Amino acid sequence: MYTNRVCQKLHDEHMATLVLLERLEHLVANNNPPATADAGTRALLVDLAVAFESEVWRHFDFEEEHLFEYFSQSGDTEMAQHLITEHQQIKSVAEPIIAMARAAAKSGFQPAVWNEFRRLSRQLVEQLTAHVHKEEGVLVPLLQDSMENETEEQLYGVYVMGG
Numbered sequence: 001m002y003t004n005r006v007c008q009k010l011h012d013e014h015m016a017t018l019v020l021l022e023r024l025e026h027l028v029a030n031n032n033p034p035a036t037a038d039a040g041t042r043a044l045l046v047d048l049a050v051a052f053e054s055e056v057w058r059h060f061d062f063e064e065e066h067l068f069e070y071f072s073q074s075g076d077t078e079m080a081q082h083l084i085t086e087h088q089q090i091k092s093v094a095e096p097i098i099a100m101a102r103a104a105a106k107s108g109f110q111p112a113v114w115n116e117f118r119r120l121s122r123q124l125v126e127q128l129t130a131h132v133h134k135e136e137g138v139l140v141p142l143l144q145d146s147m148e149n150e151t152e153e154q155l156y157g158v159y160v161m162g163g
């Protein structure tokens with residue numbers, strides 16, 4: 001879909017994030033805590049924690065370190081700061097969710113914890129979905145249009161090949 005491989009990688013990760021958020025939304029649709037004796041539920045809780053800690057935070061760091069500067073270069077200095085602020089807000093909502101998910105995968109949800117998990121999860125789904133759509137709308141097209149081939153190769157190397 002994108003000729004720039006960094007853009008394609010970002011796009012693929014955004015889509016994977018939306019799929020993860022749909023699974024989370026489905027999990028918290030219920031008033032009652034899920035049966036964590038169920039292997040599928042436990043797997044989802046662990047997947048959620050691992051995906052954020054090993055993929056989503058890495059994606060955020062990469063954007064902040066290497067990609068948001070393209071907004072400043074194109075004269076839009078506020079957008080970079082706006083997206084960084086959203087990253088911070090999303091992290092502060094996701095961190096307690098990750099901790100609760102890990103604990104519940106071992107010993108289930110107490111009703112009060114489940115209510116808090118649902119409340120924060122709905123907030124996370126809303127904020128992170130909007131963030132992804134915003135980046136798909138403005139960041140990815142900007143990079144596709146303005147990133148030099150040489151930079152693409154170097155950043156793809158850093159991000160995907162690990163150097």
Ligand SMILES: [Fe+2]
Binds near residue numbers: 063135
């Ligand atoms: Fe982002």
Ligand SMILES: [Fe+2]
Binds near residue numbers: 132
């Ligand atoms: Fe992103």
